[in-house]
Amino acid sequence: MSWTDERVELLKKMWGEGQSASQIAKELGGVTRNAVIGKVHRLGLSNRATGASSAKAEPKEKPAPAPKAAAKPKPAPKTEPARPAPAPAAKPAIPARRQIIPAGQPLPPQPSANEISPEALAKVNEIEKKAKKLTLMELTEKTCKWPVGDPATEDFWFCGLPVEAGKPYCEAHVGVAFQPMSSRRDRRR
DNA sequence: CCCTGATTCGC
C-alpha cells in the first residue's frame, strides 16, 4: 500500500477529526498505526486541532497561511489502479427500525447534573458535541456508553467516543460517572 | 493489559 492522494486525504481528514492513528489505519487498511503516525509526522501535522482549551505557549508560531491555490483535478492516470473496490466503509446498513423504546425506561446513570464538578460538566458538554452518536447496537467495549438524550425520542444516542482504557466511558464521562462518592455524605442520623 | 502518540533508524 502506498500513500495515494486519496489515502493521504482521508488520513488528514480523520486525523483532523481527532481519530486515533489506529482507527485511521484500520479505516485505510493495509497500514499499521505506526505507518499512519509516521506519515502524520512527515506531513507535518503532528499536533491536533485545539479548538478551545489547551493554549500551548508555542515558542514557534506557525501562521503559515499556506496560500495553496493548487487545485488538482488530477485526471492523471494513476500508476496504480489503487483499489478497485473502494468501499470506504461497509456500514451495516441498519434497516429503518422504528423507535421501539416505549418510554420511561430507566435512564441509566445520568447523575443529576447537580453536584458534579462544574468543570467535568463543562467538559462533557464540550465533548458531547463531538460524540459519535452511536446507537445501542453500535456500541463496543471500546466505545463510551454514556447515554445522551431521552430514550423515548429520536434524540437519543450514546457518546461513542473512545473509552478510557478499561472503563465503560470516555474520559470526560468517566469524570462525571465516577464521582468519589461523596457529595452526599450519609446523613449521620 | 488495553490503549495512545513520538521517535528512531534501516530500508
Next chain:
DNA sequence: GCGAATCAGG
C-alpha cells in the same frame, strides 16, 4: 519516503 521497532506515557 516509508514503517517496524521501540519508547514513553495513560
